[in-house]
Amino acid sequence: MPNQANQPSTHTIPSTYSAPFFQSKDQFIPKFLENICKDFSNDILTLPSLCNLKKLRFDNPNEQPDYSDITIQRLYLLRYAYAYFSEYYYLYDCLFKKYQNNQVKILSIGTGCNIDYYAAYFASIINYVNLDHFGIDIIDWKDKQNLDNYNNFILSDIAKVDLSQFIDTDIIIFPKSLCELPEKTVKAFFKNIQKQSFKCNSIYLISSQRSCYLNQDSTRFNQLVQSFEQIGFTKKKGKIVTAPQNYTSFYHIVNFSYPDHICILLESLAQYCKNINNCPNGKGRGICDTGNQLNRSPMLSPRLMKIEFALVCK
Numbered sequence: 001m002p003n004q005a006n007q008p009s010t011h012t013i014p015s016t017y018s019a020p021f022f023q024s025k026d027q028f029i030p031k032f033l034e035n036i037c038k039d040f041s042n043d044i045l046t047l048p049s050l051c052n053l054k055k056l057r058f059d060n061p062n063e064q065p066d067y068s069d070i071t072i073q074r075l076y077l078l079r080y081a082y083a084y085f086s087e088y089y090y091l092y093d094c095l096f097k098k099y100q101n102n103q104v105k106i107l108s109i110g111t112g113c114n115i116d117y118y119a120a121y122f123a124s125i126i127n128y129v130n131l132d133h134f135g136i137d138i139i140d141w142k143d144k145q146n147l148d149n150y151n152n153f154i155l156s157d158i159a160k161v162d163l164s165q166f167i168d169t170d171i172i173i174f175p176k177s178l179c180e181l182p183e184k185t186v187k188a189f190f191k192n193i194q195k196q197s198f199k200c201n202s203i204y205l206i207s208s209q210r211s212c213y214l215n216q217d218s219t220r221f222n223q224l225v226q227s228f229e230q231i232g233f234t235k236k237k238g239k240i241v242t243a244p245q246n247y248t249s250f251y252h253i254v255n256f257s258y259p260d261h262i263c264i265l266l267e268s269l270a271q272y273c274k275n276i277n278n279c280p281n282g283k284g285r286g287i288c289d290t291g292n293q294l295n296r297s298p299m300l301s302p303r304l305m306k307i308e309f310a311l312v313c314k
């Protein structure tokens with residue numbers, strides 16, 4: 001079981017893996033997916049059934065996944081890491097053009113397996129940016145990778161994190177996380193922001209949105225901007241970034257494809273359930289009740305990509 005943060009104190013812990021040096025995203029992400037796939041394949045062989053995964057939906061606002069379950073983490077990564085990495089890479093590559101030859105400090109809220117960090121890392125290399133990334137999450141995801149001796153992961157509920165250590169941050173990002181935070185947590189976090197004396201004269205606020213939560217995401221994003229307005233910042237720019245019309249796959253952004261064999265595994269996942277012929281809710285031999293939820297393709301198209309950002313300045 002991964003650690004879960006239930007202590008009010010925050011602490012920085014080293015990332016789980018020490019990975020070899022990767023020169024480019026084209027080497028790193030395929031290797032990352034291959035490793036996850038290997039572990040996930042072992043996981044599903046040992047599970048008595050895949051019912052737990054069958055119930056899993058990442059687009060159901062009424063029932064969020066149990067991210068403390070390692071097999072669920074891995075299925076999430078196999079379905080979405082390629083897409084989300086591409087989105088964040090697109091975003092950071094654009095943004096870092098403004099910071100060339102400078103230091104950038106990023107605070108990532110609900111960082112999960114650090115996908116936005118990997119994207120920031122590779123975008124920082126090609127844009128000559130000196131990166132200082134801090135990721136906070138209530139769950140210590142198992143397969144986090146250690147690029148460039150990264151050890152800025154903070155295991156904490158964001159409602160309880162000491163924000164005074166981030167008053168010099170340049171970017172605050174919610175990578176697919178703003179909509180998933182409990183209402184009470186979001187309120188506490190925004191209140192906490194209003195108590196800080198931020199040092200930077202301008203801060204980028206970013207939320208990479210999930211299509212199923214667009215309204216909630218935007219409402220909360222406006223509240224985030226208002227929290228900064230209450231402490232003397234003014235919103236200078238606001239924008240929603242989507243993928244260019246002619247981008248039909250994430251290949252257009254990252255220039256490498258999702259591995260075919262992992263795609264096939266995900267699309268035929270139901271057949272690995274040992275209980276499929278005896279499924280109490282099944283619709284006959286070999287037919288799982290919600291088998292379609294198991295057999296789902298990874299996200300490959302940027303059709304739903306939507307990143308909201310605002311620049312707030314003193």
Ligand SMILES: C[S@@+](CC[C@H](N)C(=O)[O-])C[C@H]1O[C@@H](n2cnc3c(N)ncnc32)[C@H](O)[C@@H]1O
Nearest residue numbers: 110111112137138139157158175176177180185
């Ligand atoms: C949809 S996942 C996004 C993960 C990752 N940022 C990504 O791009 O894939 C939402 C994340 O928010 C985290 N989260 C939920 N409630 C939280 C809280 N109160 N404090 C910190 N993180 C939280 C979850 O543990 C999960 O890792």
